[in-house]
Amino acid sequence: xxxxxxxxxxxxxxxxxxxxxxxxxxxxxxxxxxxxxxxxxxxxxxxxxxxxxxxxxxxxxxxxxxxxxxxxxxxxxxxxxxxxxxxxxxxxxxxxxxxxxxxxxxxxx
Amino acid sequence: xxxxxxxxxxxxxxxxxxxxxxxxxxxxxxxxxxxxxxxxxxxxxxxxxxxxxxxxxxxxxxxxxxxxxxxxxxxxxxxxxxxxxxxxxxxxxxxxxxxxxxxxxxxxxxxxxx
Numbered sequence: 001x002x003x004x005x006x007x008x009x010x011x012x013x014x015x016x017x018x019x020x021x022x023x024x025x026x027x028x029x030x031x032x033x034x035x036x037x038x039x040x041x042x043x044x045x046x047x048x049x050x051x052x053x054x055x056x057x058x059x060x061x062x063x064x065x066x067x068x069x070x071x072x073x074x075x076x077x078x079x080x081x082x083x084x085x086x087x088x089x090x091x092x093x094x095x096x097x098x099x100x101x102x103x104x105x106x107x108x109x
Numbered sequence: 110x111x112x113x114x115x116x117x118x119x120x121x122x123x124x125x126x127x128x129x130x131x132x133x134x135x136x137x138x139x140x141x142x143x144x145x146x147x148x149x150x151x152x153x154x155x156x157x158x159x160x161x162x163x164x165x166x167x168x169x170x171x172x173x174x175x176x177x178x179x180x181x182x183x184x185x186x187x188x189x190x191x192x193x194x195x196x197x198x199x200x201x202x203x204x205x206x207x208x209x210x211x212x213x214x215x216x217x218x219x220x221x222x223x
Binding site: 030031032036038042043044045049051087091093094095097098099100101102 | 140157
């Protein structure tokens, strides 16, 4: 299973953009890049996913490098409710998710 | 609310016992996944079912087993419980079980083994 590398923690100020990086140099051609987040005492929650092109949804944007070896999750205006652990995951053809340690995002008021 | 339900919410039992965790997927989803989250190991994939058949296996102990029934609900059976099995167990479901699918997670079952 291909692995991802993320910073352990990041800080942001409320209402500012946040860029969460992820490296996945061993990604294979068919692996989708998924982002999930986990708020305290809750199950993981889907954020966004993509294969090659950049993606936008109501929660975030996903920027994927041209060689697909890295990606960045962009939260356009962080709120206090965005404080969570963010996981960058490569989903294989069965769809199983192999979680790493994730990035703990702190949002300061 | 993800639409995935898990019961029970909390479970306290003793070492050596056996428990069953239940998961009902979102309406229409054919694939069910089980994950274990402990403090020292983080979130770990255990097993995946698609339409009643086992599709993928992760770090699932031999003492653990699972199945998906014709109505698509799933059960995770944990036997000969040890202290180290104390964890949060999450079930997730997705439409077709593929790499482009979104997985919807339930609220989890917190298992405490004393």
